[in-house]
Amino acid sequence: MTQRIALDSQQHQHYKLQEDKLFSHTKLAHILPLEVNEFAAAAAYFPIVFVKDSNTGQFRACVMTGIKPGQNLYWHQAGWQAGYTPQALRNYPLLAVQPDTTSGDYVIVVDTQSSLFNPQSGHSLFAAGQATEYLQQRAGAAIAQAKSVLLTQQFIQLLLELELLVARTLTLTPQGAEAYDLTGLYLIDEQRLAELTDQQWLSLRQNNSLLAVHAVLMSMNQVSALIQRSVL
Amino acid sequence: MLKSTLDEIVIVGGGTAGWLTAAILAKKLNAGKPGSVQITVIESPDIAILGVGEGTWPTMRTTLQTVGVDEGEFMRECDATFKQGAEFVNWQHTPVPGEKHSYFHPLSAVFHSSYDFNLAPYWLQGASDLPYDLAVASQSRICQLGLAPKKITTAAYSALQNYAYHFNALKFAAFMKKHCTEKLSVRFISGNVQQVSLHPCGAIASVSTDSAGEIKADFFVDCTGSKALLLGEALGVPWHGINDIIFNDTALAMQVPYPAPDWPIATHTIATAHEAGWTWDIGLHNRRGVGYVYSSSHSTDERAEQILRQHIGVQSEGLEARKIKLNLGYRQQFWRKNCVAIGMSAAFIEPLEASAIFLIEAAANMLADQFPRSSASLEFVEKKFNDTFKLRWDKSIDFIKLHYCISQRRDTEYWVDNCTDSSIPQSLQQRLAHWRLHPPGKYDFDYAFEPFVLDSYLFVLYGMKFNTDISHNLSSYSDIQSAHQLFAEIDRTTAILQQQLPTHRELLDKVYQYGMPKL
Numbered sequence: 001m002t003q004r005i006a007l008d009s010q011q012h013q014h015y016k017l018q019e020d021k022l023f024s025h026t027k028l029a030h031i032l033p034l035e036v037n038e039f040a041a042a043a044a045y046f047p048i049v050f051v052k053d054s055n056t057g058q059f060r061a062c063v064m065t066g067i068k069p070g071q072n073l074y075w076h077q078a079g080w081q082a083g084y085t086p087q088a089l090r091n092y093p094l095l096a097v098q099p100d101t102t103s104g105d106y107v108i109v110v111d112t113q114s115s116l117f118n119p120q121s122g123h124s125l126f127a128a129g130q131a132t133e134y135l136q137q138r139a140g141a142a143i144a145q146a147k148s149v150l151l152t153q154q155f156i157q158l159l160l161e162l163e164l165l166v167a168r169t170l171t172l173t174p175q176g177a178e179a180y181d182l183t184g185l186y187l188i189d190e191q192r193l194a195e196l197t198d199q200q201w202l203s204l205r206q207n208n209s210l211l212a213v214h215a216v217l218m219s220m221n222q223v224s225a226l227i228q229r230s231v232l
Numbered sequence: 233m234l235k236s237t238l239d240e241i242v243i244v245g246g247g248t249a250g251w252l253t254a255a256i257l258a259k260k261l262n263a264g265k266p267g268s269v270q271i272t273v274i275e276s277p278d279i280a281i282l283g284v285g286e287g288t289w290p291t292m293r294t295t296l297q298t299v300g301v302d303e304g305e306f307m308r309e310c311d312a313t314f315k316q317g318a319e320f321v322n323w324q325h326t327p328v329p330g331e332k333h334s335y336f337h338p339l340s341a342v343f344h345s346s347y348d349f350n351l352a353p354y355w356l357q358g359a360s361d362l363p364y365d366l367a368v369a370s371q372s373r374i375c376q377l378g379l380a381p382k383k384i385t386t387a388a389y390s391a392l393q394n395y396a397y398h399f400n401a402l403k404f405a406a407f408m409k410k411h412c413t414e415k416l417s418v419r420f421i422s423g424n425v426q427q428v429s430l431h432p433c434g435a436i437a438s439v440s441t442d443s444a445g446e447i448k449a450d451f452f453v454d455c456t457g458s459k460a461l462l463l464g465e466a467l468g469v470p471w472h473g474i475n476d477i478i479f480n481d482t483a484l485a486m487q488v489p490y491p492a493p494d495w496p497i498a499t500h501t502i503a504t505a506h507e508a509g510w511t512w513d514i515g516l517h518n519r520r521g522v523g524y525v526y527s528s529s530h531s532t533d534e535r536a537e538q539i540l541r542q543h544i545g546v547q548s549e550g551l552e553a554r555k556i557k558l559n560l561g562y563r564q565q566f567w568r569k570n571c572v573a574i575g576m577s578a579a580f581i582e583p584l585e586a587s588a589i590f591l592i593e594a595a596a597n598m599l600a601d602q603f604p605r606s607s608a609s610l611e612f613v614e615k616k617f618n619d620t621f622k623l624r625w626d627k628s629i630d631f632i633k634l635h636y637c638i639s640q641r642r643d644t645e646y647w648v649d650n651c652t653d654s655s656i657p658q659s660l661q662q663r664l665a666h667w668r669l670h671p672p673g674k675y676d677f678d679y680a681f682e683p684f685v686l687d688s689y690l691f692v693l694y695g696m697k698f699n700t701d702i703s704h705n706l707s708s709y710s711d712i713q714s715a716h717q718l719f720a721e722i723d724r725t726t727a728i729l730q731q732q733l734p735t736h737r738e739l740l741d742k743v744y745q746y747g748m749p750k751l
Contacts, residue, residue: 053385054385055742056746
């Protein structure tokens, strides 16, 4: 369970942030969040799918990193096994949130359960009551991610309006084991995409969404790569 | 003379009946498209909507989905909550002071529809230790636990447990009005109808309003409530009273706040029997709607208010009770010439089992599906409509009466009178006589548009401990093993649901915040 609190120059003046190039907090995650501006880069390595957030029922975009819950086939003690690392992993344990959407200000929160955030070792966060250059750079990345989350939500809204998302069950048959269903995954339906009217197609272009739609479709090739990886 | 094609429909009266009818007609008849009918609603700016009907049936889900309403938005705008059934408290026998007994009538028997395998005869033989309502339906237990019928990830209008809504009827009418005028090309006129003009043939030609002059149309829908301006006053169709069967002709209603913002919200209507009627208790998101509906021949208004305040307790202090006179019965015809009445202008039984809004939906759907675009078809459709709705109202009256007439309560004249044979319709008496020796089966409900079907009757009959003696016919019910398997499956389903479902309030708070996923 993650517990997030806002970073505070007084309360956290002696705290430090370590970096973990292995992204060990994702060791047991079979899906990881991805934002729309990352689709093209991620599509060459992972299947991009849509799932419902169990807490809000809202759709979000994810990469599949395993073919069953509790499995991350890209995590390895020798290092991350893909040529792309989603920004949410790089920014962890920091996150930017907008407590008041009207003001537009962001607050940087931290997952206090993470050992990367500690008073002992790592990069200092504050000096003389001010954010260090390191923190400013990390905070900037977190804010960039928060902004791309909004773009992703708009993209998903458009997919829903155009009725392009469909529920798909992946039936997987690992070698020497019984077949099982991976449910709760939503994909872009190629058939429906082909049936869009010219006007609907135009709305995808005007929203700069064509690349993202195609990246998702291309990423489906990675499903077999993922299954391959699971039997190695 | 009527035109040969009926192209303009005027609905007189807004409210739940007017706007719901407008939405269903507009959607199904493609209003706003070239060549389709034009639909206009005339709503009085002065007449208040009665707005006590706060409970619906699961059919409302299909209705709202069909007319293109966003479920999450509707719930948020109308303070709506999920209704999974009703709990009937103290109906079965006279309660000793301090005691409470009850049974549930849930909206779904989950996967255990009695149509395929009727568990009742096995329950009668003692194949389960639980009361009937808990033995045959997971949903009764889900209601007891205050759990929601679905999860936040469940798509809009889909359900893990069948559900309907409780909502604020005033807000619902306003919400539907907005939806009709903004999205369904329904024309809206604010005005009071002052006069109705007829063609020589007796059909309605036009209505005159104070603000918009004379408005002609080819077809009229009377949604003017119990006044029935068109069908009753102008066309003179008489009212058929039913107060010899159902006695509750008066209601006292109160809006009761929750003691705290995170107070649990009941996911079913609580109907508690009293000395001369019963109280409803409906949990909306921001308050409860509580009211006492009673027989004015069996209770004074003062005594009724005392009962209501006692029932609510200290929370009723300082709250005002609103009195509503109810006219129980139905029009001898619902449709005459080019006019049909929908809502309280057509019929009203009493709030028990929330049949009012359901029958609005049913009437509007049939009107839309059968709409006689050619005036030559009017007469034929009129007859069909009148026949089917007479049957539906009679059957609804039978079912409502069932709740009273098999009670063991005899504490007041009200209950004695309710259980007297002369107050029970013949059709119901005959069936009850049969059910004393045979459990009800699907052949007892063979009409296609039966408003209350087998499962509903079973829940009420055996919730009320109705005695069906099957000792002479045990040989017909020997598949005890299948019965045990089904009872065990219901237990398992309940356990799984109990693990997965959030509390009712938890889900509502999320729906209000995030809406519901489209798929």
